Amino acid sequence: MTGNLPPRLPGERSAHDFVRPFVLTGGRTRTNDASLHMETMVQTVDDAPGRLTFEHARIVDACWEPRSVAEVAAEMRMPLGVAMVLVGDLVEAECLEVTHSNPVELELETLTRMIERVRAL
Amino acid sequence: MNRRVTSVKLVVAGGFGVGKTTFVSAVSEIPPLTTEAAMTTESEGVDDATHVRAKVTTTVAMDFGRITVDDTLVMYIFGTPGQERFAFMWDDLCDGALGAVVLADTRRLGDSFVALDYFEARDTPFVVAVNHFDSTYHYPIPEVRDALGVAPHIPVIDCDARNRESVKYALITLLQHVYDLRRSALVP
Numbered sequence: 001m002t003g004n005l006p007p008r009l010p011g012e013r014s015a016h017d018f019v020r021p022f023v024l025t026g027g028r029t030r031t032n033d034a035s036l037h038m039e040t041m042v043q044t045v046d047d048a049p050g051r052l053t054f055e056h057a058r059i060v061d062a063c064w065e066p067r068s069v070a071e072v073a074a075e076m077r078m079p080l081g082v083a084m085v086l087v088g089d090l091v092e093a094e095c096l097e098v099t100h101s102n103p104v105e106l107e108l109e110t111l112t113r114m115i116e117r118v119r120a121l
Numbered sequence: 122m123n124r125r126v127t128s129v130k131l132v133v134a135g136g137f138g139v140g141k142t143t144f145v146s147a148v149s150e151i152p153p154l155t156t157e158a159a160m161t162t163e164s165e166g167v168d169d170a171t172h173v174r175a176k177v178t179t180t181v182a183m184d185f186g187r188i189t190v191d192d193t194l195v196m197y198i199f200g201t202p203g204q205e206r207f208a209f210m211w212d213d214l215c216d217g218a219l220g221a222v223v224l225a226d227t228r229r230l231g232d233s234f235v236a237l238d239y240f241e242a243r244d245t246p247f248v249v250a251v252n253h254f255d256s257t258y259h260y261p262i263p264e265v266r267d268a269l270g271v272a273p274h275i276p277v278i279d280c281d282a283r284n285r286e287s288v289k290y291a292l293i294t295l296l297q298h299v300y301d302l303r304r305s306a307l308v309p
Contacts (some may be wrong), residue, residue, distance in 0.1 A: 018205045037217050038156070039130040039197050066126040068197060070185055074154035080183075082155075102129040103219040108307075110194065116130065117190045118292045121148060121285070 022047055022056050023078045029081060031088030033098075038070040041099045042087055048095040055086055060095050131295065132215055134201040134240070135224035136232025141200035141280035142184045142290045146225060147288040149198065183214065195302025201236070209246065209295050213241060214299055220246040222291055227251060227260050230268055237271060238283075246299045250280035250291040263308045 022029055043066040052060060055076075062075055073083035090096040127269075133141045143152045143268070185199040202210055221240050225233040233249070240247040251265050260268075260277075266277045276294050281287040 031217075037130075038213065039128045039201070039217065041126050041128050041195070043126070066195075068128055068195070070156050070183075070197065070199070071154060071187075073156040074185075079157045099125050099127050101129065101217075103129060103217060106129065106219065108300060108303055111296055111303070113194070113295055114190055114196060115296045115300070117188065117196075118148070118289050118296065120186070121289055 002083055008109060021082050022085075024078065024082050025085040028085050031084045033088040033091055035100060036069060036084055036088055036091070036098070038073075038084075039068050039101070041066050041068055041101070042072070042091070042096045043067075043099075045095060045097050052090075052093075052095070056095070059083075059086055059090060063096060066099070125193060129194065130218045131196060131198045132201060132218045132245075133224060133290070134211075134233075134236035135172070135223050135252075136180050136226065136229055136235075139224045139229075139268045140224045141224055141232075144222070144252075144280075144282040144288055144291075145184055145186040145198050145200055147285045148188060151187050151190060153186045153200075154182050155182050159303060169256075171239060182211070183237075183250065199247070212273055215239070215243065215245060218245060220248075222294050222295050223247055224252050225249055225265070225269065227253070227258070227265060227268040227307040228254075233269065237269060246295070246302055248276040248278065248291070248295045248298050250294075252280050252282050259263065 014048075042063055044060050044063040046058050055078075058076060059072055062072060069083055069087050070080060072087060073080045076083060078086075087096060091098055133144050135141055136185045140152055170257055181201055183199055185197055185280060188196040188197055188198070201214055206262075221236070222235050223240065237247075237249075239245075249265075249269060249271060251260075251262070254257060256300055262277055262279065269277070276298055278291060280291050
């Protein structure tokens with residue numbers, strides 16, 4: 001059938017170039033770690049176990065400095081849902097460390113710091 | 122030894138093309154990043170050949186920026202996807218948000234009603250920032266407030282999303298509003 005397809009212009013994308021996003025997660029669309037949000041901060045632990053898949057290893061390499069799951073997704077150019085699943089795997093495997101934040105517990109003093117920071121921008 | 126860094130999420134909401142990404146760019150320390158949420162939806166029609174609803178994969182882009190407060194705290198500002206058909210994304214986006222800025226355009230005030238209703242229903246603290254475009258008539262804030270029908274304690278301010286000082290003022294207004302709400306909850 002391929003022979004019958006119309007010729008493609010250089011740079012033109014066809015449906016055959018499309019990779020289903022959740023191929024990278026083995027079809028899983030939800031992370032096992034329900035506590036992960038797009039703004040959750042993750043960071044690679046010093047003694048992260050080796051032998052990771054390519055995509056997992058890329059994330060571990062990118063997270064030596066703390067960053068949010070949303071930043072991981074943007075930097076890896078993967079959809080947020082995919083990044084969420086892969087980050088969840090790495091947290092489970094103790095390669096990434098999570099710092100959860102709960103806005104309800106945010107102290108007034110922290111809000112004051114935020115206001116001062118924005119004012120100083 | 123890893124340092125613990127926590128994050129705070131703020132949301133900028135409003136209709137399509139109201140200036141959310143411009144708003145984020147004005148204060149973000151990095152060029153706004155885009156993350157895509159991939160989703161699979163059932164398409165409207167039924168495929169005649171198979172009588173099975175075809176699934177279609179679409180993506181929603183969300184822009185966000187970052188402000189580092191200090192060694193232990195980072196603020197993220199997320200823009201909501203503008204089109205109403207992506208409203209289902211809002212739960213993921215707004216869960217855990219400290220507060221929201223609703224950007225309004227006086228030419229299309231109705232576009233901000235979805236956001237206002239949403240944050241009111243969820244008890245998410247929000248302020249309204251009326252984004253001014255060069256060509257628009259500047260309605261006085263009391264008139265805009267009446268037209269939006271927001272509660273008297275909710276700040277409604279003028280804003281120019283292209284102007285850093287103006288966007289800073291909008292964020293400070295939101296943070297101060299959250300501060301005041303928390304404080305009055307602590308001191309009955």
